[in-house]
Amino acid sequence: MLREWMTIVTHQQIAHQTYLLELQGEIAGLVDNPGQFVHLQISEQYFLRRPVSIADVSPIKGTITLLYKVMGEGTEALTKKGAGEKIDVVGPGGKGFPMDEINSKKALLIGGGIGIPPLYYLAKELTAKGIEVVSVLGFRSENDLFYLEEFKSLGEVHITTNDGSVGTQGFVTDALPALDTIETYFTCGPTVMLKNVKEKLDGIPGYISIEERMGCGIGACFACVLETPGGCGKGYVKVCSDGPVFRPEEVIL
């Protein structure tokens, strides 16, 4: 992990309140697995860093791509930064999806909203390993849609929106494909969605990526802990350093 001033290569809006930020620097060369994140310092005015998951890595350009949603003043201020500017980044943080462990023929990816981005890099890496990928992506509305074509180029895609403006109306759990051939699932999104997915896909081996407010982002401050079932292990895990990716049976959501 490094603290580094990365250069903004691209910064553009790609959907409602959703931006693509491409950053160049040494950190790009340190990413081990999809599902890791970087911790951005927006400016001196914002005391805490913002954790943002890595949506793509380009080893050739030495860049990482982040997709983020404007959630408040901090991320709003971030949208004002232009290409060529530098940004203070710590990363890559956390442990991602363990690519070496995964030996399925067919994987199901389930993403909700701004939980979708890390699944894109994951889908690329899975297909590169010859694993067939089916994605179920949930958005609030048509205006929020992003990366649809990118996911489609990697496999079958199902879309849901809360208002039904595109795809199936409802939540990701309302549009799950036939599960009989799915050997592993991967999911990232709001905790309530993760809970439902975990329940629906009980019995299928899975990996869930969790979002939580963080302090240090490196495992020192204990801001982003989750309890473990039956107090197993230490009785807790730290989302930032033990995660953000866990097996569903490892954590209490």
Next chain:
Amino acid sequence: MIDTTVKLPGIHMKNPIMPASGCFGFGKEFSQFYDLSLLGAIIIKASTGERRFGNQTPRVAETSSGMLNAIGLQNPGVDGVIADELPFLYPYKTPIIANVAGSTLEEYSLVAEKLSKSGVHALEINISCPNVKEGGVQFGTDPELAYEVTKQVKKVSSLPVYIKLSPNVTDIVGLAKAVEKAGADGLSMINTLTGMRIDPHTRKPIIANQTGGLSGPAIKPVAIRMIHQVYQEVDLPIIGMGGIETTDDIVEYLLAGASAVAIGSANFKNPNICKELIHELPETLQKFGFNSVKEAVGGAHH
């Protein structure tokens, strides 16, 4: 050559800069950023008698010039700290100050006694954690209880004892005098200030514990004022902390009366902050006309 060394009871430091308790875990995570032997000392996260999970999340929220936290003293318990966390730090050439917390006098004594035999160099007694329901802060807001806990800990510990004071009091000098009388070897000033943030969307406090401890540059003037007051009335060395981000901040603390300083939530913003401040301090001391750290201590009182 600027002399940055500082000698305090139990701790001989290369420089006056150490990470503050709770902001540095037990050191492991920061050791991937720099060599911990550079630090003047290291204050580890609080230990309690038994393992504690702490509060529900969210545990942190951002504020203007700072942050709120309500971790709730999560730790593996004193035996776990001694067995699993401290061995990592021993090889570093940095004195270790162990932070002691508890809900009862007995718990403080038990934890202090165990830690004083563990190989650490000094104890910091946390009578000021605002984020736990029982214990912690009530020992730090009542001078008689503060006296009592200090006395008990001194009785069971052969190590120097620093009492970490709470700013959530009307008379900080009264508290400092009480623990001095009980035999404290030094003071840590200050812990966080109790605060709250409410989310207008949910109409609920952001932090699950509702209140949290405010840290960061927002509290620095409070800490400076309290150290300035206590320095005049109490004859104990002070480790100053609260919102330090620059070496100019450190000089301000020294001038107010701190002999050394601890860096807290700035470690979250910049994991290299302690290393950078240590590197820059000699030049800053020189800029303000000092040849040593000692020369600057209490400089605002002459």
